[in-house]
Amino acid sequence: MSRPMKMIRPAIRLLPGVAGRSEAFEITVDPLRSLGAVRTMSKVLTEQNLNPNVLKLEYAVRGPLVIRAAEIQKEIDQGASKPFKRVIRANVGDAHAMGQRPVTYFRQVxxxxVLPELIEKGGYPEDVKQRATEILNAMGGKSCGAYTMSHGIELIRKRVAGYIERRDGHKANWQDICLSAGASNAIKNVLQLFIKCIDGKPTSVMIPIPQYPLYSASLAEFGLSPCRYFLNEETNWGLDISELERARDEGMKSSMVRALVIINPGNPTGQVLTRENIESIIKFAHAHKLFIFADEVYQDNVYAEGSKFFSFKKVLTEMGEPYVKEIELASFMSVSKGYMGECGLRGGWMELVNMDPVVQANLYKAISAMLCPTTLGQTAVDCVAKPPQQGEPSYDLYIKEKTAVLDSLKNRAKMIVETFNKMDGFTCNVVQGAMYAFPQFKLPPKAVEAAKAAKKTPDGYYAFKLLEETGICIIPGSGFGQRPGTYHFRTTILPQPAMLQEMLDIFQNFHKKFTAEYS
Amino acid sequence: MSRPMKMIRPAIRLLPGVAGRSEAFEITVDPLRSLGAVRTMSKVLTEQNLNPNVLKLEYAVRGPLVIRAAEIQKEIDQGASKPFKRVIRANVGDAHAMGQRPVTYFRQVxxxxVLPELIEKGGYPEDVKQRATEILNAMGGKSCGAYTMSHGIELIRKRVAGYIERRDGHKANWQDICLSAGASNAIKNVLQLFIKCIDGKPTSVMIPIPQYPLYSASLAEFGLSPCRYFLNEETNWGLDISELERARDEGMKSSMVRALVIINPGNPTGQVLTRENIESIIKFAHAHKLFIFADEVYQDNVYAEGSKFFSFKKVLTEMGEPYVKEIELASFMSVSKGYMGECGLRGGWMELVNMDPVVQANLYKAISAMLCPTTLGQTAVDCVAKPPQQGEPSYDLYIKEKTAVLDSLKNRAKMIVETFNKMDGFTCNVVQGAMYAFPQFKLPPKAVEAAKAAKKTPDGYYAFKLLEETGICIIPGSGFGQRPGTYHFRTTILPQPAMLQEMLDIFQNFHKKFTAEYS
Known part of the structure; x- marks a missing residue:
């Protein structure tokens, strides 16, 4: 047994960026902890023998910028003097953290x-009491402390099927609904099914660029190849079939393209697909035998005049044969977005359409080892799937709260786009839906050089400067992917109106100063 | 594009068992749904091109027996006539489902x-109000609907460090505590780090036989090899170092053995390791450069006279150099077991000891794409890590509830072992800890033949018969692994005393009848 190595733990490490889209991921090791850390042996588990897919994996939404943002907030809390009073976290779609209030009915249920004595003692409306009783009756030992079936409580799966039927006007099978701890979990569980080389070629999955980085992170983790199709910024992040064809042709040269991810409404891009566009995408998937991942977690977040959400399930059903019987689809939904914003509760579901029953049974088997999604996340799903109905005591308040959130988001979506479009060197597409703006901006050549010297992507360099100087935390476009030579960032539209106005004012000043500095 | 296949969906499928330990996994496709299911195309995703690791994966604790148990209960609920009144689910460590009551303080907090107005309005004790306020202050926007850091809320990670310090008498770094949605999630996240071939050899991980099947399922899922060491049934499921040496030597012939899983107290076997045994295991791991997974989720469940729980962290710390600085360890804990039994809330944590900081940063990065563990599971962790203290208003009730649960489990552990040992052909080791008995029993040759004819393992055949005739659901030993030619099953000790007595009476009658039938 040899233990020759003596080395100091690194204080900062740079991981290699993934070609073409990623900013470098910095890992900061707490310097205090490094002090006593002279190594006397080589470790069992090291960077050299670690799962290479884990090394490769990147998730910009919670990357080094966000870690630094948390540090800065801590410094402020501990009395450090900064040119700003607080960090504004516009990096993540976390509505409650930005001041949105929860829906009263959901929390009462x-x-x-959690505490069933409240049903009698709490003085809550009858529909709250009834709902909580129904849910408890469907839980083992009438306790949220019991495990549930791995794909969720049957009662709640049935409620979700009902929700989908009302939304689409078509039948949904509750046996094809699988509850999950948020959409991300379910997406990974389905993606994982595709890990297999076919005829010696790796499987690849078509993802939009820009994309939500859960996809690139999960593909990296699973050793699957991304087959990237570009959204068309000129047509408000439109999805061109010719670009899908180009990307697939390219992908098929070195891999087997087997699935297609669509995010609608778009994250980070905010577009809402038209019905015609969805029909074309379904035909494309059918022609090339692609399994469709429909990431529809923002289905309640549609703001623009003339935009409307159509689910892939609805459209393919109404297209009739052969699509209605042949397109394999998984559609994902979450309680974290919409008007609910209950990110912390971890509730979500997927609907599986036309999945081979043996495959589906294997999927359900695979998730069973993880026991079950949290019962309280499932409870939140139940409330979302069947909110208070007209005539029930909680209905008016529910509608009032829901409408207030969605109306306010609609105003903020407009305000943020207008502001960015007024800024020199900025262009920003209409935020038709979801919770983000993804403006393009120009960077002076000197800034690009400075970024290079600092071993950062240009937009990453800009974002770090913005954070350090103003406390505003946004995510550079390189974390989502963008056309080479263009620079973007994603900001949420979630700060409450006054704070959003403040943020946009600070942003404008920063950008003027930054541009002057590097011109 | 070719679509030549016309086929009927299979009504029942048998997946091949994994050599040496597994029962066949039956997948039953709902016959109603199969009716309209004449296929007009080959699917995109089929059994043939599915991730082969998912096909291989098995998790007996929620396998076909348990699916059948749920069906039977449903048949009873719908009025079917059975020779028993209800299904007794002794298959899974799900305390609340079996009638255990939650700890009042936890649920009040x-x-x-969930509903902060209860802090003022609810009339709860001061310590409840204070605790809830502290936790809310540590949440984004003071809402459990906000995301947290991916490794959990700092306040709660610090409380867990405090818990470990009080338990072990040694320092714990809160930065090395990572909260999770139950222990299973954390175990998989660390196991995943080992997916890499070393010098052309696959990585293998040492697991006990019998084992908790999360390990075999996760190894299969990750394409890692199990290196199986047998526990010694003769010495109350003792862990012999000579057997560890044998298993490792064997494993090294075809793989690189890099990690060692220890479950203490044991699942399904119920042994509690002595301090001396743990010291020897640590020396073995050190000599062979193995990373230790210490599955310590049953640390509060120790019943036998003379048995005491020692954490691996405590023992290696007290062994001094070189172990204290060189042994890499991940220790896992959950709110699902112990006296809490809060399985449905999905809360847990791991402590990482001596992990390479670059590896640890990569682990934290990898979990960040899954956003965060549920905030209410984290809240439960907070309560477990720092329960009411002496002098606080909730203390007496907390102690009363905790003691009642643990005392009752102790009695049931004894009662179940005594009963099995009285039964013809049964031997059952002392349940020193955890929540299960794992008796060995003899099967008549005719029963073994009948099982073979039914394409079932002999113990699986027995377990299915038991379920159909009595409604008792236990898990056959083949789901956990056992020495070839021996038969066992795992039953929980969780049914409340009266139901446990009833279950054991029914069991004895069944066994007599079964033995007579096949003799």
Missing amino acids: IACV | IACV
Whole structure:
């Protein structure tokens, strides 16, 4: 047994960026902890023998910028003097963290499920009491402390099927609904099914660029190849079939393209697909035998005049044969977005359409080892799938709260786009839906050089400067992917109106100063 | 594009068992759904091109027996006539489902976090109100609907470090604590780091036989090899170092053995390791450069006279150099077991000891794409890590509830072992800890033949018969692994005393009848 190595733990490490789209991921090791850390042996598990896919994996939404943002907030809390009073976290779609209030009915039901004595003692409306009782009756030992079936409580799966039927006007099978701890979990569980080389070629999955980086991170983790198709910024992030064809042709040269991810409404891009566009995408998937991942977690977040959400399930059903029987689809939904914003509760679901029953049974088997999604996340799903109905005591307040959130988001979506479009060197597409703006901006050549010297992507360099000087935390476009030579960032539209106005004012000043500095 | 296939969906499929330990996994496709299912195309995703690791994966604790148990209960609920009144689910460590009551303090705190108006209005004790306030202050926007850091809320990670310090008498770094949605999630996240061939050899991980099948399932899923060491049934499921040496030597012939899983207290076997045994295991791991997975989720469940729980962290710390600085360890804990039994809330943590900081940063990066563990599971962790203290208003009730649960489990552990040992052909080791008995029993040759004819393992055949005739659901030993030619099953000790007595009576009658039938 040899233990020859003596080395100091690194204080900062740079991981290699993934070609073409990623900013470098910095890992900061707490310097205090490094002090006593002279190594006396080589470790069992090291960077050299670590799962290479984990090394490769990147998730910009919670990357080094966000870690630094948390540090800065801590410094402020501990009395450090900064040119700003607080960090504004516009990096992540986290509505409650930005001041949005929860829907009263949801929280009353969950509290009653946690502490059933509240059903009698709490003085809550009858529909709250009834709902909590129904849910408890469907739980083992009438306790949210019991495990549930791995794909979720049957009652709640049935409620989700009902929600989908009302949304689409078509039948949904509750056996094809699988509850999950948020959409991300479900997406990974389905993606994982595709890990297999076919005829010696790796499997690849078509993802949009820009994309939500869960996809690139999960593909990296699973050793699957991304087959990237570009959204068309000129047509408000439109999805061109010719670009899908180009990307697939390119992908098929070195891999087997087997699935297609669509994010609608778009994250980070905010477009809402038209019905005609969805029909064309379904035909494309059918022609090339692609399994469709429909990431529809923003289905309640549609703001623009003339835009409307159509689910892939609805459209393919109405297209009739052969699509209705042949397109394999997984559609994902979450309680984290919409008007609910209950990110922390971890609730979501997927609907599986036309999946081979043996494959589906294997999927359900694979998730069973993880026991079950959280019962309180499932309770939140129940409330979303069947909110208070007209005539029930909680209905008016529910509608009032829901409408207030969605109206306010609609105003903020407009305000943010207008502001960016007024800024020198900025262009920003209409935010038709979802929770983000993804403006393009120009960077002076000197800034690009400075970024290079600092071993950062130009937009990453800009974002770090913005954070350090103003406390505003946004995510550079390189974390989502963008056409080479263009620079973007994603900001949420979630700060409450006054804070959003403040943020946009600070942003404008920063950008003027930055541009002057590097011109 | 070719679509030549016309085929009927299979009504029942048998997946091949994994050599040496597994029962066949039956997948039953709902016959109603199969009716309209004449296929007009080959699917994109089929059994043939599915991730082969997912096909291989098995998790007996929620396998076909348990699916059948749920069906039977449903048949009873719908009025079917059976020779028993209800299914007794002794298959899974799900305390609340079997009638255990939650700890009042925990639920009061969680309810206040869900619905903060309860802090003022609910009339709860001061320590409940204070705790809920502290937790809310540590959440984004003071809402459990906000995301947290991916490794959990800092306040709660610090509380867990405090818990470990009080338990072990040694320092714990809160930065090395990572919260999770139950222990299973954390175990998989660390196991995943080992997916890499070393010098052309696959990595293998040492697991006990019998084992908790999360390990075999996750190894299969990740394409890692199990290196199986047998526990010694003769010495109350003792862990012999000579057997560890044998298993490793064997494993090294075809793989690189890089990690060692220890489950203490044991699942399904119920042994509690002595301090001396743990010291020897640590020396073995050190000599062979193995990373230790210490599955310590049953640390509060120790019943036998003279048995005491020692954490691996405590023992290696007290062994001094070189172990204290060189042994790499991940220790896992959950709120699902112990006296809490809060399985449905999905809360847990791991402590990482001596992990290479670059590896640890990569681990934290990898989990960040899954956003965060549920906030209410984290809240439960907070309560477990720092329960009411002496002098606080909730203390007496907390102690009373905790003691009642643990005392009752102790009695049931004894009662179940005594009963099995009285049964013809049964031997059952002392349940020193955890929540299960794992008796060995003899099967008549005719029963073994009948099982073969039915394409079932002999113990699986027995377990299915038991379920159909009595409604008792236990898991056959083949789901956990056992020495060839021996038969066991795992039953929980969780049914409340009266139901446990009833279950054991029914069991004895069944066994007599079964033995007579096949003799």
